[in-house]
Amino acid sequence: MVFFLPNYPSEVKWLSQDETTFSIDRIAEQRSGFMREPASRREILDTCVGFRMLTHYLAYGYRFGELTDSSIYFTKVVIVSSIVYFCTTIVVGLGYSSIQARLMTVVPLTLGYVVFLIFAWGVDHFNDRGWFITVASTISGISFVVINVLPVHQYSGRFARLIIACCGCFPNTAALTAWVICNVPSPRAMGLAAAMNNMTVGASSTVAVWIWKASEAERGYPTGNIICAVFILLPRH
Numbered sequence: 205m206v207f208f209l210p211n212y213p214s215e216v217k218w219l220s221q222d223e224t225t226f227s228i229d230r231i232a233e234q235r236s237g238f239m240r241e242p243a244s245r246r247e248i249l250d251t252c253v254g255f256r257m258l259t260h261y262l263a264y265g266y267r268f269g270e271l272t273d274s275s276i277y278f279t280k281v282v283i284v285s286s287i288v289y290f291c292t293t294i295v296v297g298l299g300y301s302s303i304q305a306r307l308m309t310v311v312p313l314t315l316g317y318v319v320f321l322i323f324a325w326g327v328d329h330f331n332d333r334g335w336f337i338t339v340a341s342t343i344s345g346i347s348f349v350v351i352n353v354l355p356v357h358q359y360s361g362r363f364a365r366l367i368i369a370c371c372g373c374f375p376n377t378a379a380l381t382a383w384v385i386c387n388v389p390s391p392r393a394m395g396l397a398a399a400m401n402n403m404t405v406g407a408s409s410t411v412a413v414w415i416w417k418a419s420e421a422e423r424g425y426p427t428g429n430i431i432c433a434v435f436i437l438l439p440r441h
Contacts, residue, residue, distance in 0.1 A: 243392035251393040252400060279435035280380060281405050283344070283373050285412035286432055287312070287366070290425065293416075294366055297359035312363075316370035323375030333379045344372025345437035352429035356422065373436065 216224060243251070251257055288309075295308040327336050347369035351362050381401065388397040416428040 243390055243396070247390040247393045248396065250389040251397050254389065257389065257397065257400070279408070280373075280377055281408035282412045282415075283432045283436055284377060285409045286416065286428060287370060287373065289412065289416050290428060291366060293421070293425070294359055294363050297357070298363060312367040312370040313374075315367055316374035319371040320375040320378070324378060327379050333382070337376050337379055340372040340375050341436050342372070344369045345433050347372065348429050348433035348436070352424070352426055352433065354424075356424040362424075369432075 216227075219227070291309045291312060292305055295305045298308070300308050323336060323340065327333050330336075347365045351365045351369070354361050354365070388394050415431045416425050420427055
């Protein structure tokens with residue numbers, strides 16, 4: 205299948221001329237696909253070091269229907285990666301261990317995925333990412349604040365809030381990533397923009413490891429929870 209599918213509409217042999225023209229025009233109009241023509245030097249520079257795109261790689265958002273630079277993708281990935289580390293800690297506190305603890309981490313991740321699908325449908329149906337992202341981020345941020353103020357050994361309450369945090373955090377990632385697809389300087393530089401955007405994933409994942417300090421285990425990891433709450437609340441407001 206991979207070798208059979210064409211790279212560009214112009215290479216398709218089983219489309220009529222009208223269908224090929226329509227596909228090419230749709231890509232150009234929606235700026236949603238890859239072009240066969242190579243990107244110009246200017247487009248490459250704008251994609252790599254242009255202020256607008258650099259701002260996006262670290263910060264991008266949406267407010268009142270207009271794009272702003274208030275929402276941070278770097279921070280979003282920090283939060284998503286952090287949940288992987290923090291979730292197991294809470295589950296172990298509930299009395300589960302070994303394979304049972306790992307299986308229990310599936311609960312928040314699965315529910316987060318279900319909300320992710322509903323979120324994606326709503327964003328597409330109403331054609332508005334901003335308010336969906338803002339509401340979901342607020343719910344997730346408040347959950348991290350509550351986790352931080354709850355008693356350390358109240359694992360059930362902390363686990364419940366973690367599930368809510370996942371349901372607010374996970375759905376945002378795809379909507380925020382789509383921003384670069386819609387706003388890349390040129391469709392010809394889309395692959396480069398995606399690579400630049402993904403570079404932040406490695407750096408933010410490293411940060412996610414550092415903020416959960418083993419020395420704070422008995423205190424419920426306040427640093428990690430506070431950073432997650434700040435990262436998801438402030439940039440989106």
